[in-house]
Amino acid sequence: MAQVLEFKLPDLGEGLTEAEIVRWLVEVGDVVAIDQPVVEVETAKAMVEVPCPYGGVVTARFGEEGSELPVGAPLLTVAVGATGGSSASGGDDGAAAEEPSAASGSGAASASGSGSASGSGNVLVGYGTGAPAARRRRIRPERNTAPAQPVFAVPAPVAAPPAPAPVAAGEVNGRRGPVAVVSPLVRRLARQHEIDLRRLTGSGPDGLILRADVDSAIRQAGEATEAATHTAAEPAVADVRTVQAGAAAPVAERIPLRGVRGAVADKLSRSRSEIPDATCWVDTDATELMAARAAMNAASGPSGGPKVPVLALLARICTAALKRYPELNSTVDTAAREIVRLPAVHLGFAAQTERGLVVPVVRDAHTRNAESVGAEIARLTELARTGKLSPAQLTGGTFTLNNYGVFGVDGSTPIINHPEAAMLGVGRIMPKPWVHNGELAVRQVVQLSLTFDHRVCDGGTAGGFLRYVADCVEQPAVLLRTL
Missing domain, CATH: 4.10.320 (Dihydrolipoamide Transferase)
Known part of the structure; x- marks a missing residue:
């Protein structure tokens, strides 16, 4: 006898409360295995594939692509176990359902499937191996003399909640077929x-x-x-003008603030409302830094490994500066009214993607050299581009580096990535007239801007940090002397 189990949208971690269905990976009637991804959802932090902890036949899906579901809402139902089409002894035609009390909480507990079915291997929050069944329904097949039906040919359960019309993966405007769209x-x-x-x-x-x-x-x-x-x-210009004169005014477009855009809006609003920030900036001659980078990449040869990007060198300079000025690698506990200086530098860097602005985090950046930081930045950037960053890779940063020069602008006043204490902004590096060794010359100039939380330090500390970063950019040997 088959059991129809309800799989609810699990808690995906990091305090997330809802997710948007991007793409269904299965359809009603498909046979799924334990831990097989069944749907791709977008949270405020990342795009993730959600695996189903049950193995069986999908009997219903809840929610269309593009709709938003709260954590704990039904996602799909799966018929676990085999059912036959032989005649049933006694009773009315149809299916009789028996439902034991379900566990409370987000996602409820998972079921172990039919008698010999094993539990899920990859444990989701609210689901796990060996937990009791969330819902059980006994299905009595209709009485008939037809030969036995194939395994998993389960009639729709009467007690199951009504589901919206299923939307197949790749269905757009009523047309079916695969569509190469991620966002x-x-x-x-x-x-x-x-x-x-x-x-x-x-x-x-x-x-x-x-x-x-x-x-x-x-x-x-x-x-x-x-x-x-x-x-x-053309034949009736006067009539068209008359119609246009009486036409209704255009309606403003409303775009919901949700997903990544909503999360960014909430974080920036909280930063502005909680953090008394201030910004200082300096124009810097980056000619020597660019020459040092060219020498590094030339020494590696055509097959000597990946090239070191400018962002990696700036990241390495930032970690050295934070060692000198640890006040800026901190956060503020507003409840306790304490400044918390953090022991490790987890360096975030702003990345613009199709989904919006995200900030991947390079863990323990203070222990890495420029080549290691560059490789990790490249790896995380590729994951961001494809929407595969996990929530853990987008949280826990202690200081952020923002290279807005890629947009062709010279300067900006960055908003601090709450709850951090500072962010360094980097403009475009471009040739400009500059006084070098007492003479006017064309040099590679960049503007650096530092936005800092005025609660953790004063202008002297912030200025000292920014001046040290600028000195390392202008004379990379300064960094070598302090290593």
């Missing part, structure tokens, strides 16, 4: 403008459809519509 923002934008993603050719890696592809399709559709309207309107 839910791209899907939403396409739905709003009635763009069929299946007709687009992605410009990203492996044909991935990016927002730029959708924007281009929207422009083309608008141009085509405008041309058709212009052609049709």
Whole structure:
């Protein structure tokens, strides 16, 4: 006799309370194995695939792609075990359900499946190996004389909650088929403008459809519509003007603040409301630093390993500066009214992705050299680009490095990444006229800006930190002397 078990959206950790369904990986009627990923969801921190702790047949899915579910809400139901189609002895036609009391809390407890089925190997929060069944339903097949049905051919349980019409993976505007889209923002934008993603050719890696592809399709559709309207309107210009004069005013577009954008908005708002921040900046001659980087990469040879990026050198300079000025590697316990100086430097760096701004964290950056930091930055950047960063890789930072120079701007006043105490901003490095050795010359100049929490230190400490960073940029030998 089969059991129909309900799998609820588990607690994905880091205090997350909801997630948005990006893509279903299974359909109703599919057979799934224990720990098989069944859905891809986007939280405020990362894009994750959620594995199902049960093995059996999917009988229902709850929620369409693009919808948001709270933690603990039903995600799907799975029929675990075999059922036959032989005639049942006695009783009315249909299915009789028996439900023992379910465990309370997010996700409830998992079931061990049918008699011999083993529990889940990868334990989710709220689910685990050997836990009692969350819900059990005994299903009595209809009485008939037909031959036995195949294993897992389970009739829909009567007591199961009604599910919305299932949406297949890759379904867009009622059309089925695989669509190479990762970002839910791209899907939403396409739905709003009635763009069929299946007709687009992605410009990203492996044909991935990016927002730029959708924007281009929207422009083309608008141009085509405008041309058709212009052609049709030529014989009756006066009538068109009359209609336009009486047309309703355009309605403002409302975009929900949720997912990564919502999390960023909450964190920035909290930073501004809690932290009395101040910013200081300095223009710096980065010519010697760029020359040192070129020498490092030339010494490695064509096959001597990955190149050292400028960001890695700046990260190494920051860790040395934080050793001299530990006040800036701290946080404030507002309840206890204490400054907490942190023993390790977990360096965050701002990365712009299709999902929005994220800050991956290089753990124990103070123990790494420039090459190691560069390799870790490259690894985390690739994970950010593909939306595969875990919540743990996006939290726990103690100091943030923000290279906004990649956007072609010289300076900025960064907002501190709460609950950290400081952030170093780096503008673009570009040739400018500069007085060098008493003469006017063209040098590679960069603007460095430091935003700091005025509760943890005063301007003298912040200025000392920034001046040391600038000295290391202008004369890399300064860093060598202090190593």
